Amino acid sequence: MRILIAEDDYVSRTFLYKFLSNYGECDVTVDGIEALEVFIMSLDEGQHYDLICLDIMMPEVDGVNVLKTIRVLEDERKIPADKKSKVIMTTALNATEKVKNAFEIGAEGYAVKPIDIDKFVEVLRKLELIEQ
Secondary structure, three states, X not given: OEEEEEOOOHHHHHHHHHXXXXXXXXXXXXXXXXXXXXXXXXXXXXXXXXXEEEEOOOOOOOHHHHHHHHHHHHHHOOOOHHHOOEEEXXXXXXXXXXXXXXXXXXXXXXXXXXXXXXXXXXXXXXXXXOOO
């Protein structure tokens, strides 16, 4: 599995990297601009991400706007629905409206920081990214 982690907080970024490295190859970015650059590069190389973890609150471009752009790029490139990246939003805030908005745009899951490993694994299983 190919995984992109977009997280500006060092502790959260390191935790997600160490945890998700057990399930696949991880690339890490620190803001929304860098996440979009890496995502576009992956599309250009034909190496799409199976999972993208986006922090809702990031500098430059927030996670919701990154998600919007990702979905537009996937549509422009006519990527079939079953091949689109699964997106899990992460947030330390009580950002109910932003999370709801992210689901409307195309997020498949969310995780509240600090991340509960058991709940995160449950989301990965639900999205069929790892086996039951």
